[in-house]
Structures are given as C-alpha cells and as structure tokens.
Amino acid sequence: MYKTTTLKEKLKLFFTILVPILITQVSMYLMNFFDTVMSGQIGAADLAGVAIGSSLWVPIFTGINGVLLAITPIIAHLTGSGEDDEIAGKVQQGIYLAVALAIIVLAVGALAINPVLNTMSLAPEVRHIAFIYLVALGTGVVPLFIFNTLRCFIDALGQTRISMVIILISLPLNIVFNYIFIFGKLGVPAFGGIGAGIATAITYWLVSFIALGIIYKINPFRKYGILSNWVIPSLKAWLEQLKIGIPIGFAIFFETSIFSAVTLLMSEYNTNTIAAHQAAINFASLLYMIPLSVGMGLTIAIGYEIGGKRFDHARTYGYIGISGGLFIAAFAGLVLYVFDGFVAGLYSNNPEVIELTKQFIYFAIFFQLADAFGAPIQGALRGYKDVNMTLIMAFISYWVIGLPSGWLLANYTSLEPFGYWVGIIIGLSCGALFLFGRLLRLQKKYLNTSKAH
Numbered sequence: 001m002y003k004t005t006t007l008k009e010k011l012k013l014f015f016t017i018l019v020p021i022l023i024t025q026v027s028m029y030l031m032n033f034f035d036t037v038m039s040g041q042i043g044a045a046d047l048a049g050v051a052i053g054s055s056l057w058v059p060i061f062t063g064i065n066g067v068l069l070a071i072t073p074i075i076a077h078l079t080g081s082g083e084d085d086e087i088a089g090k091v092q093q094g095i096y097l098a099v100a101l102a103i104i105v106l107a108v109g110a111l112a113i114n115p116v117l118n119t120m121s122l123a124p125e126v127r128h129i130a131f132i133y134l135v136a137l138g139t140g141v142v143p144l145f146i147f148n149t150l151r152c153f154i155d156a157l158g159q160t161r162i163s164m165v166i167i168l169i170s171l172p173l174n175i176v177f178n179y180i181f182i183f184g185k186l187g188v189p190a191f192g193g194i195g196a197g198i199a200t201a202i203t204y205w206l207v208s209f210i211a212l213g214i215i216y217k218i219n220p221f222r223k224y225g226i227l228s229n230w231v232i233p234s235l236k237a238w239l240e241q242l243k244i245g246i247p248i249g250f251a252i253f254f255e256t257s258i259f260s261a262v263t264l265l266m267s268e269y270n271t272n273t274i275a276a277h278q279a280a281i282n283f284a285s286l287l288y289m290i291p292l293s294v295g296m297g298l299t300i301a302i303g304y305e306i307g308g309k310r311f312d313h314a315r316t317y318g319y320i321g322i323s324g325g326l327f328i329a330a331f332a333g334l335v336l337y338v339f340d341g342f343v344a345g346l347y348s349n350n351p352e353v354i355e356l357t358k359q360f361i362y363f364a365i366f367f368q369l370a371d372a373f374g375a376p377i378q379g380a381l382r383g384y385k386d387v388n389m390t391l392i393m394a395f396i397s398y399w400v401i402g403l404p405s406g407w408l409l410a411n412y413t414s415l416e417p418f419g420y421w422v423g424i425i426i427g428l429s430c431g432a433l434f435l436f437g438r439l440l441r442l443q444k445k446y447l448n449t450s451k452a453h
Contacts, residue, residue, distance in 0.1 A: 002158075003308070007316065014301055014320055020164035021155065022293040027167040029289055031174050032058070035200060038178045039193040046193030049129025053197070056116065057137060059256045064101055066249030068094070068148045070241045072296070073303040073385050075156035080307025084224070091153045091226050093237035098145035106138055129193045136197030140204030147208040150215060156300055157220060166210050174203040247391035248382060254394040261403060262420045269417050275348065276356035277417060283343055284364045287332055291372040294325040295379025302383025311446040314383065318439060321376040329372030333365040363421040370425050374432030377439055384446075389438055393431045402427025
C-alpha cells in the first residue's frame with residue numbers, strides 16, 4: 001500500500017489490489033468444485049458423501065476464516081500509521097490464535113461428527129465416505145488456518161498478487177492429487193470420494209509451506225522478521241483480534257449457513273426442483289466471489305487510510321468499491337439474463353431441470369445485485385474496524401427477515417420454491433441499506449473528528 005492523491009491513482013491502486021484477490025477467491029472456490037465433480041465420476045455415493053462433508057465443513061471453515069480476517073485491518077492500520085515495528089508481534093499472535101482455533105475445531109469435530117451424521121438419513125456407504133472425508137480434511141486444518149493468517153498479512157500490505165500466485169500454484173496441484181487419490185494412480189489405492197479429502201489436506205500443507213517460505217525469504221515480507229524473535233502467546237493480543245474477528249466470523253457463518261437451511265427446507269419439493277435450486281445457488285456462489293473480493297480490497301485500502309488518519313481518502317475508496325461492485329453486478333446480471341440457458345445447461349441435460357434452473361437464475365440476478373451492494377459495504381466497515389453492527393445485521397437480515405419471509409412466500413403464495421429466494425433477496429436488501437446508512441454516519445463522524453483537530 002502507498003499514499004495516493006488523485007482519483008485516477010486510487011482507481012489504479014484499488015484494481016491492482018482487487019484483481020489478484022478475485023482470482024484467488026475464485027481459485028479457492030474451484031478447489032471445492034473439483035472435489036465434488038471429480039468424486040462424482042466414481043459414483044453417486046461418493047458424490048453424496050463429499051457433498052455432505054463439504055456442506056458441514058464450509059460454514060465452519062468460512063466462519064473461522066472470518067475470525068482470522070481480523071488480521072487484515074489490524075495490519076493495514078499499523079502500516080497506514082507507520083508502526084511497522086509492531087507488525088511481527090501481531091502476526092505471530094495471529095498464528096498462535098490460528099493454531100489454537102484449529103485445535104478447538106478438531107476437538108469439537110472429533111466429538112460432534114458422528115452424532116451429526118447419525119441425525120441424517122444417510123445410506124451407510126454415504127455416511128462412511130462423508131465421515132472419512134472429514135477426518136482426512138481434518139489433518140490439514142492446522143496448516144490451512146496458519147496459511148489464512150499469513151495470507152491476511154500479505155494482503156494487508158497490498159501484496160495481493162503473492163496470494164494469487166500461491167493459490168494458482170496450488171489449484172492444479174490439488175487437481176493432480178485428486179486424480180491420484182480418487183482414481184488410484186501411481187500405485188496409490190483408489191480412495192474414491194475420501195481421496196478428495198486426502199488431496200485437499202495435502203494441498204493445505206503445501207500452500208502453508210509456500211507462504212512460510214515467501215515471508216521468510218522474499219521482500220517486503222522478509223524485513224518484518226515474522227518468523228524470527230518469536231514473542232510469547234498473549235491472551236490480550238488474542239482478545240484484540242477476537243474482538244474484531246468474532247463478529248466477522250459469525251456474520252459470515254450466518255450468511256453461509258442460511259443456504260444450508262434453505263436447502264433442507266426445499267427437501268419437500270421434487271428432485272428436479274432441488275437440483276435446479278442447487279445449480280443456481282452454485283453459480284450464484286461463484287458470482288459472489290466478485291463483491292466478496294471488492295469487500296476484501298476495501299478492508300485493506302480503507303484500513304490503510306484510517307491508520308494514516310486520511311479519512312477523506314478512506315471515504316473515496318468506499319465509494320469506488322461500492323459503485324464498482326454494483327457496476328460489475330449489473331453487467332453480470334445482463335450476462336445471466338442473456339445466457340441463462342447456457343448456464344443452466346452446464347449443470348444438467350435434463351430439460352425439466354434446465355427450465356427450472358433458468359427460472360431460479362432469474363431470481364439469482366436480483367440476488368447477486370443485492371449482494372453486490374452489501375458485501376463491499378461490509379468490507380468498508382471492516383476497514384474502519386466497525387464489525388459488531390455487521391454481525392447483528394447479518395443475523396437479522398438472514399434469519400429474522402430473509403428466512404421467515406421466504407418460508408411465508410414459499411408456503412402461502414404461488415411463488416412456492418422461488419419464495420425462499422425472494423425472502424433472502426428482501427433480507428439482503430434491508431441489511432445492505434441499513435449498513436450503507438451506518439457507513440455514511442461513520443464517514444461523517446471521522447471527517448468531523450479530523451476537522452475538530
């Protein structure tokens with residue numbers, strides 16, 4: 001990160017940060033995509049087992065990752081204020097906390113996986129594959145959380161291209177490992193869907209070692225001495241990160257878990273409807289990587305400017321991100337509208353499923369527009385370290401407004417399954433509008449503070 005003065009300079013810097021983040025997020029999403037698709041080539045039980053395992057893992061992973069994301073605004077503020085000597089200690093404490101959280105996740109998982117799977121009406125083979133898939137993934141949880149902490153440090157310095165390179169190296173390796181362990185190549189037994197868990201865990205270890213090597217050897221990371229002169233673990237430092245991270249983590253958890261809830265509620269409809277819903281959700285999740293990346297970019301840029309007390313520059317970045325996110329979403333919506341049949345055809349060759357998917361995609365257009373407005377605002381607020389209200393609004397917009405209104409529309413109007421989508425769109429829009437008002441008030445408060453001094 002560096003200081004900018006003109007709008008042109010800000011646009012250039014912001015997109016320099018944003019594009020690698022977007023490529024990284026899409027690539028990370030594709031890892032899960034390839035796990036599922038390649039497992040499906042073995043058989044339905046393997047596909048179902050990996051899908052069940054992933055659905056249990058993803059909300060936990062994204063929630064914990066939200067806690068780790070707190071490192072980004074912390075480091076961005078320090079670099080913006082020129083307090084570089086404090087950075088190493090903050091990152092080291094973040095690594096300690098990442099390991100502690102990983103151990104907690106593993107302990108809870110060891111106690112909870114069997115009871116949770118037993119509550120589901122799963123065929124014994126599917127249950128076995130889901131269980132061992134999660135156990136295999138668990139062997140990579142510690143390095144994954146360490147990597148995510150290091151990635152937040154790298155990104156906070158504005159060096160998002162490095163994170164992109166690491167993930168672009170790991171994605172093809174993950175596909176190769178999937179091929180070896182799922183299908184049984186190079187003398188390795190064919191593990192089927194379980195092999196996807198083994199391959200992904202190995203990939204987690206690799207990306208962690210690559211990231212450690214980069215920050216130890218390559219400038220500008222080397223000069224911070226992150227891996228030397230280790231400080232002792234500090235509960236006070238952990239609490240500082242958790243104060244910011246827990247609201248981010250729970251906000252993300254409320255968001256990711258709502259789709260699991262909707263899928264469960266949709267189980268009353270026929271198989272083709274559920275398949276079409278899943279296809280549309282899958283593609284909408286891919287599109288969500290755009291506003292999510294914009295939000296992550298805003299956290300870095302705004303955090304840097306707030307740290308340097310350049311509050312008017314922080315406000316400008318906020319408007320760049322929000323307007324840019326909406327413009328991209330409008331373009332994506334137009335593409336979806338024109339090519340809905342092509343997108344639906346990617347997921348099925350069943351005419352009924354394709355037709356239903358096209359109908360769901362129509363609602364996905366409005367869904368991703370609401371996301372494109374809300375996600376950058378959340379990222380901007382994180383840059384100000386203002387996270388508690390985002391947590392409250394995530395809960396209210398999804399679980400108090402979105403899900404109940406969706407259920408009412410699905411059960412008491414002609415919308416039926418589409419009612420759930422309309423409900424979530426309503427909830428998302430209400431939350432985004434409230435948080436936009438929150439951002440405007442926060443910007444005004446900081447600007448008034450600077451004028452008073």
